Amino acid sequence: MTAAVHIAATGTALPGDPVDNTALGAMLGVGKEWIDLFVGTRTRHFGWDPVTGEVRGSLADLCAEAAAQAVRASGLDLADIEFLVLATATPDTLLPTTATDVADRLGLDHLPVYQLQAGCSGAVQALDLGRSLVLGGRRAGLIIGGDVTHRFLSPRRDAARIPTEELVNYVLFGDGAGAAVLTDEPEGERIAVRAVLNSWTGRGRAPGQLIDWYGTTDRDSDRPMLAEDYKAIEEQVPPIAAEILWELLGGLGWGLDDVGFLLPPQLSERMTARIVERLPAGAAQQISCVADTGNTGNALPFLQLDRLLPRFSVGERALGLCVESSRWIRAGFALEKV
Template identity: 50%
Template sequence: MHTPDVLDTRILSVGTALPGAPVGTAELARRFGMDALWEQWVDAFIGTRSRHLAVDVATGRQTATLADLATEAGRRALDRAHVEPHEIDLLVMGTSTPDQLMPATVNVVADRLGINDVSSYQLQSGCSGAVQALDVARQMLLTGRHRTALVLGGDVVARFYDMTADLSALPPEQLVNYVLFGDGAGAVVLTTEPAPGTTTLRAVRTRLVGLGREPGALLEWRGPVDRNPGRAPAAEDYKAIEKHVPLMAAQMLDETLDEAGWTREDLHHLLPPQLSGRMTERIVAHLDVPTAAEVSCVDETGNNGNALVFFQLERALEKLGPRERAVGIAIESSKWIKSGFALERD
């Protein structure tokens, strides 16, 4: 539970970046030769109206890298916080799709932003990676060794797509990826310095709960030696996700509230997991927090992985009034990680 004499971690700003204009389901259907029934299936079972892709749908050419998007998001966050690059002394990034194995994308972004002589970390993780990055940054700030952190998160999944694929021949666990995911990046500036009128990060939790469970999501990283055409580059076990995610989200909501010393009745806003539009609707209904207004974005941005939390945060900070509270939850299905964080406006 928070007590006044404990050092606070405050959110000074949020910045986000999307690659280009939204791509609607109808545009994808035309590109891949799918019919109106496919569009209806996407609307009924996925519920994501649009997504932003770092690949030109017409040509298959990549139009933006993760470093491009993260740099844009980071620069916006720094500008909004009125923080200069030399004032940052800690960088943490969460992603499942780094541009390269080396150098780490976080360090490429630091170079582009003019940040140097700092501690930097890159976490390899799915949707919970953004919360893991917040957790690592917060814990390091609370030691007193660092004062101001730039926390980044994002993914570019579209570069794994085969834009020449015959979608009608793909199994459901591969087909769903073409409509489920989008690309993007986000950034948050955190500080332990006094900053009246800002939002405080009261609690952050991440828990691996994948013991004995088969992965619910797969994203390959291959080189010329280990390429195997028999293995799909990306796949989702959507049935397992539908089964486990609502329960894990409810568990993490209770755990995060307990850590913050709050009850469900104390919540004004809820940032639920953002797998897809329809899944988010089911999760919100399962969580049953009638006092909290939902803060979601996935039906517009697509599931852009580690960027989602930042897009939700950006919207939440616009809505939070004085003394209002919010809880965010992210669930990673690759090897089942549940995570959550608690916010309170001064």
């Protein structure tokens, strides 16, 4: 077995109280049943007040909370952290980066700080970069992922005037952040990262998701900030997820029966269920969080890891799968408790 990087601990942060479908439906002027039927997600968390629209927390707030929790749980000191990598599609500002803001809040200084602009595959990209840094000689570091909805959903927008194709995004997404401490030797939870897959496969393919931004000359435009091709996502994510699974297994020489836990792509509860139905997952137990958190983008794999850890025993193995539909990125990882 090649040299392994280890996950020592995880931490997560979700803002405010969970917003259930009854409350969200009342806010948007739609029935709870429509939300249940379309996405199947029960609750989500927002960093903005669903009643007043007031934004109550930033991405940096959530990421710093999750990162501090991960460091505490790892048994390491902040002085042991030698790098920080943060992945997000919704930074607080373009500059300074949210990553540097988080490092400052944690009291970190004089260390490499990276920010990756990515969708839900960004958490795996952060793991890939973090693993390379540890294998390159760093003893320990932080990887973080998170996203916030007020960057592309307007809390103050008149719900009655939102087109249905945009209204879906208000019930699909939520806010959140997660983090993990990587180490060169087994520490804390002692989870070996056996493989990481990070591969763009979007050449010649139309994007499945677009998150836009306004500049000084088009800030009055009424074009949607978030657009999703749900038909393309529904058709393409399941086979891509299967490709990731087989590629990870093949590279490691593992069989389906060697994997005890599966962390499938988290799009919505309904879509995740469809993906799992089409995966040759053997007897692996599914670790899912999207029904309770909504689609939190880069936070999702960390939220899944947080649920996996209490159930993960020595010798057991897990696979995580992630498909970013923005331009079709395949991502995944393989873990083993040592």
